[in-house]
């Protein structure tokens with residue numbers, strides 16, 4: 001089915017508070033005039049999902065998604081990483097998949113970084129951005145990404161529609177939640193991969209207890225997909241808190257700022 005005539009799912013971005021509200025308003029402005037047409041349907045590859053599953057068999061029960069992250073609103077500049085070198089270093093360090101920031105103003109990311117990483121790395125890559133327009137998913141697919149981030153805090157009731165668009169494009173989706181209400185919404189959409197962000201993106205406050213709690217809640221609700229613990233992991237002891245619970249951890253700042261990305265990835269995961 002072509003989506004040429006499909007209505008843009010309405011988003012209520014003005015209701016998004018704090019730092020996150022500011023970023024998504026800017027992103028919506030960037031894509032205001034973009035073509036919402038997704039183009040032809042692409043078959044599901046499930047490369048991201050498969051990599052996380054394999055990673056958690058081969059390298060112990062927890063996979064690593066390592067993030068190419070040069071800056072953030074909480075830390076400012078982290079490190080002037082060369083995205084391709086960083087991606088290959090993470091791959092050598094045992095990462096199962098990569099996350100590449102493409103948001104330019106607050107995270108010093110770029111879509112070109114994603115293209116370059118996809119061209120160089122063997123492991124699949126996720127487009128990490130504040131998706132507020134279908135064109136952002138089309139770009140992700142065209143850049144060769146295996147997956148895209150969808151944030152329930154941003155997309156709200158439109159999360160399901162964005163999940164369908166990702167699926168039309170053959171992309172896996174990491175559906176991100178931070179509280180009970182968002183988790184319930186994600187579960188209702190039929191998401192196959194749910195990420196629990198320990199960081200409240202409206203205040204930037206991190207609480208490592210959020211992931212274990214919501215991951216348990218998802219499993220108790222009968223969720224059989226993959227669960228990813230996101231943000232704030234700095235030491236092996238931090239990671240231990242989600243061993244036996246999460247299928248994967250998503251780590252950016254502590255690896256990106258370490259100076260030796262391969263070693264930092266191995267050390268963090270105790271490999």
Ligand SMILES: O=P(O)(O)OC[C@@H](O)[C@@H](O)c1c[nH]c2ccccc12
Pocket residue numbers: 067069128129130176197230231232233250251252253254
């Ligand atoms: O750098 P950290 O604390 O290891 O976090 C990585 C990742 O979870 C974080 O970058 C992130 C999670 N969700 C997001 C949404 C948008 C931008 C960034 C993010």
